[in-house]
Amino acid sequence: xxxxxxxxxxxxxxxxxxxxxxxxxxxxxxxxxxxxxxxxxxxxxxxxxxxxxxxxxxxxxxxxxxxxxxxxxxxxxxxxxxxxxxxxxxxxxxxxxxxxxxxxxxxxxxxxxxxxxxxxxxxxxxxxxxxxxxxxxxxxxxxxxxxxxxxxxxxxxxxxxxxxxxxxxxxxxxxxxxxxxxxxxxxxxxxxxxxxxxx
Amino acid sequence: xxxxxxxxxxxxxxxxxxxxxxxxxxxxxxxxxxxxxxxxxxxxxxxxxxxxxxxxxxxxxxxxxxxxxxxxxxxxxxxxxxxxxxxxxxxxxxxxxxxxxxxxxxxxxxxxxxxxxxxxxxxxxxxxxxxxxxxxxxxxxxxxxxxxxxxxxxxxxxxxxxxxxxxxxxxxxxxxxxxxxxxxxxxxxxxxxxxxxxxxxxxxxxxxxxxxxxxxxxxxxxxxxxxxxxxxxxxxxxxxxxxxxxxxxxxxxxxxxxxxxxxxxxxxxxxxxxxxxxxxxxxxxxxxxxxxxxxxxxxxxxxxxxxxxxxxxxxxxxxxxxxxxxxxxxxxxxxxxxxxxxxxxxxxxxxxxxxxxxxxxxxxxxxxxxxxxxxxxxxxxxxxxxxxxxxxxxxxxxxxxxxxxxxxxxxxxxxxxxxxxxxxxxxxxxxxxxxxxxxxxxxxxxxxxxxxxxxxxxxxxxxxxxxxxxxxxxxxxxxxxxxxxxxxxxxxxxxxxxxxxxxxxxxxxxxxxxxxxxxxxxxxxxxxxxxxxxxx
Numbered sequence: 132x133x134x135x136x137x138x139x140x141x142x143x144x145x146x147x148x149x150x151x152x153x154x155x156x157x158x159x160x161x162x163x164x165x166x167x168x169x170x171x172x173x174x175x176x177x178x179x180x181x182x183x184x185x186x187x188x189x190x191x192x193x194x195x196x197x198x199x200x201x202x203x204x205x206x207x208x209x210x211x212x213x214x215x216x217x218x219x220x221x222x223x224x225x226x227x228x229x230x231x232x233x234x235x236x237x238x239x240x241x242x243x244x245x246x247x248x249x250x251x252x253x254x255x256x257x258x259x260x261x262x263x264x265x266x267x268x269x270x271x272x273x274x275x276x277x278x279x280x281x282x283x284x285x286x287x288x289x290x291x292x293x294x295x296x297x298x299x300x301x302x303x304x305x306x307x308x309x310x311x312x313x314x315x316x317x318x319x320x321x322x323x324x325x326x327x328x329x330x
Numbered sequence: 331x332x333x334x335x336x337x338x339x340x341x342x343x344x345x346x347x348x349x350x351x352x353x354x355x356x357x358x359x360x361x362x363x364x365x366x367x368x369x370x371x372x373x374x375x376x377x378x379x380x381x382x383x384x385x386x387x388x389x390x391x392x393x394x395x396x397x398x399x400x401x402x403x404x405x406x407x408x409x410x411x412x413x414x415x416x417x418x419x420x421x422x423x424x425x426x427x428x429x430x431x432x433x434x435x436x437x438x439x440x441x442x443x444x445x446x447x448x449x450x451x452x453x454x455x456x457x458x459x460x461x462x463x464x465x466x467x468x469x470x471x472x473x474x475x476x477x478x479x480x481x482x483x484x485x486x487x488x489x490x491x492x493x494x495x496x497x498x499x500x501x502x503x504x505x506x507x508x509x510x511x512x513x514x515x516x517x518x519x520x521x522x523x524x525x526x527x528x529x530x531x532x533x534x535x536x537x538x539x540x541x542x543x544x545x546x547x548x549x550x551x552x553x554x555x556x557x558x559x560x561x562x563x564x565x566x567x568x569x570x571x572x573x574x575x576x577x578x579x580x581x582x583x584x585x586x587x588x589x590x591x592x593x594x595x596x597x598x599x600x601x602x603x604x605x606x607x608x609x610x611x612x613x614x615x616x617x618x619x620x621x622x623x624x625x626x627x628x629x630x631x632x633x634x635x636x637x638x639x640x641x642x643x644x645x646x647x648x649x650x651x652x653x654x655x656x657x658x659x660x661x662x663x664x665x666x667x668x669x670x671x672x673x674x675x676x677x678x679x680x681x682x683x684x685x686x687x688x689x690x691x692x693x694x695x696x697x698x699x700x701x702x703x704x705x706x707x708x709x710x711x712x713x714x715x716x717x718x719x720x721x722x723x724x725x726x727x728x729x730x731x732x733x734x735x736x737x738x739x740x741x742x743x744x745x746x747x748x749x750x751x752x753x754x755x756x757x758x759x760x761x762x763x764x765x766x767x768x769x770x771x772x773x774x775x776x777x778x779x780x781x782x783x784x785x786x787x788x789x790x791x792x793x794x795x796x797x798x799x800x801x802x803x804x805x806x807x808x809x810x811x812x813x814x815x816x817x818x819x820x821x822x823x824x825x826x827x828x829x830x831x832x833x834x835x836x837x838x839x840x841x842x843x844x845x846x847x848x849x850x851x852x853x854x855x856x857x858x859x860x861x862x863x864x865x866x
Contacts, residue, residue: 155837158588304408307405308411308412311408311412312413317390318390318396318413319396323398325398325405326405329404
């Protein structure tokens, strides 16, 4: 059973072992970059972090056109064209970073990808705290192939996670040390990330 | 090993160069001191080793080119212990096996190194005690390993079976260390001491550099120590009651003694040769007769017969005149000092020979060599007799000499009796305790025969090399030795200790020290009175 108190962000519309795409129910109600989200796959609860978000027309091949030439504000464009909010959609992509099976949390790829139409929720503080006890997931982020630079994503994830911690600095130091051991041979990259997460 | 004492894990190494230990992130390099002991928990054995070097390293060399900015505490904290870390170089010395499995009891010298990722931590007091043992009737407490509570105990009967050396720059605490070792020998071993005390420091009380009075052997063990002096007046001034005043007769001086003084008396080689010829010609009275030879036809004839050139003769005569000026040298002496010394040594009384005002090296070399040569002859004869007829062996003797490089330098070591003692006298129950500040001046052959070496700070490269020559793990010890504190720290290694130790010697003269070492110590007031009575 899903916990209904949680914020539902959207629905999976495309999924693979390493990532999934989800569409938001409302236009522009996108989670921030680096948000820890979850979705269900059978008995497993999959955890993922948002690495990319975008908004486009629902019909491929039909690009939106500029409509606001005679309007005084952006809101007025939508008021004059109420169909627009139905013709556009917001989507986000998330990288799978672990899963929970019968209370056991694993920070590596799950056996199966997420299911299409699976609901995607933002994790609450307790879940974030629970998940961030270990930083083993960082290796998945550092090695992922994606459009967003992975250093930016790692920094965004850690900034968001640290906000849920009691001791922000201690968490960032712990995560930093994990990064340092992963990027021992690549000091320039490590330095770039550390500069982005410095409290 | 708990997390507090844990320092890191073994990451690489070799038996010849020691192992590298990567420090844990919680351990700080600033707490590490070279010379400290560490225990390595290998898979099968426990190893005991010494930290010989500390190094900062980085997993990516770029870090050293672009370090985090000085105000970036966060990056510094993240990087330290991870990408930037401390490396310790540890030389393993002993292996402590599980006696039930290996069948070997007690620590053994290492023949291998601990495996990868063995945990390393600071040694506990009990580990050190296991190696060096407790104070008992043979072991004497000489100090504490650096920053440890454990007592470092030295097996003195074992120590005196070989010749030993105490080295260190001037003012590093050699004298106090020597005094303590002498007390140890006196208390715990069956050996007797004969100390050639150049600066009158070991027999009677003396002031340390802070001006505090410290007691010496005779005050602490009045019944076991005899003070001999060359200079009665000086003894009187210092309120010392000597047991015997040493005088040397002309007939006791042999050409061998003169040849040792070649440098100090500025004699030519031919002049030294001449002394042998003159001795052959005149017999025991050769010095008296040589000094009597005036420039006359007769004397020219003698010199001609002996094939001695006039200039060599004059050189020798100048030298002999210098000796003559030493007031303890007299034409004839009734009671020979050697027999007096030997008689006391046989009774188990330790002898300290004070030189009083004769602190110049000529007197010291002459007297020490002359007396020792006769003692050597006696020991040799008695040992050989004891082997032949099973009579009692002589009491083991330890002869203490200062400024040893003057007797044992490469040029004269082969000629002096001390060179012979260092090389072979162990068999005749006689060993040396060599005290010196320039060990590089001592003949390498003699240095290599010294069993145990105790050294305070040395900073001359050649001195360090010569002290450590032939020691395993020399390079590591070199760093430890050069980093000793200028005072109150020393390094001991060699025959009498299972592994090298950097230690702080016991504070000589501290509260309770005298009471600890000398239960028979007499009431100082009584002693003062007794002395006054003697001089009355």
